[in-house]
Amino acid sequence: MNRDTRLSDVLHVLLHMGQAKGLLTSDVLARSMGTNPAVFRRTMAGLREAGLVRSERGHGGGWQLARHLSEITLLDVYEALGRPSLFAIGNRSAHAKCLVEKNVNAVMVDTMAEAATFFATRFREITLDQIAPRDPAFASVHAHR
C-alpha cells in the first residue's frame, strides 16, 4: 500500500512559504514538492478554504501564508487536507453479524481510535515554526529529485 504523503508534502511547502518574502508560484512549489502544478493546487485547495494560505491569480500571482508559522499547527494542516485516513489496517466489514467478528472489530476500532487521538493530540502541540530550520539560508525553495 502506497502511503499518502500529502501531509508531509504540504508541511514541507508551507515551511518554504514561511521563509519566502513574496508570492511563490504553483510551478515552483510543485517542483519543490516533487509533483506538478495541477496536483499541487488540488492538494492546497483545502488549505486555502481553511484560511491557512492565500492564493493570487493572474500575472504576478502565487501563494503565501495567511498566518504566521507559529499560528499554524500540524492539526490545522491535517484537518485542512480533509483528515486523510491515518491507518493502513482495518476491518473487512464494518457491521458484522457474527459475534466473534463484532468483538474483533470492536478491539480494532477502539485501538485505532485511541491511536488517532494520540495523533491529534501530538499534531495539536506542534506549530510549524517548531519545525522550521533556525538558519533561513537552508530554507530556500528548490526542486527535489
Place this chain on the structure above:
Amino acid sequence: MNRDTRLSDVLHVLLHMGQAKGLLTSDVLARSMGTNPAVFRRTMAGLREAGLVRSERGHGGGWQLARHLSEITLLDVYEALGRPSLFAIGNRSAHAKCLVEKNVNAVMVDTMAEAATFFATRFREITLDQIAPRDPAFASVHAHR
C-alpha cells in the same frame, strides 16, 4: 486507500478455531474469512511458522491452534503476519537533502514511531481469550457475506 484487513481477518478465524473441537479446513475457514482457500493459506503461513497454529495435510487434515487462546496476544499475531505497516501516511522520500524536508520527515517519523509503540503496547496487553464471546454458541464457524 484500501485497508489491510489481514490482522482483523486472522483474529476472527483464530477465535473460531479456539472454539472448535477438531481440525477446520482451509475451505471452511476461508469462507468464514470471506475469501478463498489459497488466500487463506497464504495469510496463515506466517502464523504456522510462528508456532501459533498447526496444519495437517491430506485426508482429514486442516487447522488447529497450537496454543490456548489465553497464550496468544494480538502482538503475537501481528508479528506473525510480518508486522504489516500500520500507517496510511508517510514521507515521500526517506532521505531528503533539503533541511526543511528533513525536519518534516523527522517529525513524521517520530510521531509514527510513538504511535507504533502505542499499538505494540496495546496489542501485547490483549490475549485472544479476552476477545472471545463468553457464550460459545455464538462462536460457531459459518460463512460471511
Place this chain on the structure above:
DNA sequence: AGGTATGTAACAGTTGGAGATACATAATCG
C-alpha cells in the same frame, strides 16, 4: 490584447495487493 497565473474538470497511467488458477506434495481410506 497579450501574457501569466490560478481553478478545476476530465481523462490516462500506475501500482500494489487480493483473487484466481494450476499443479505439486502429502496423508488417509478403501
Place this chain on the structure above:
DNA sequence: CGATTATGTATCTCCAACTGTTACATACCT
C-alpha cells in the same frame, strides 16, 4: 496401491484507488 482429500505455493489476472496529465476556463497585470 490407486483414489480421494487436503495443504503448499508459484504465477497470472484483475481491480480499484490514486497520482499524474491534459485541457480549458477564469482572473489579473502590463
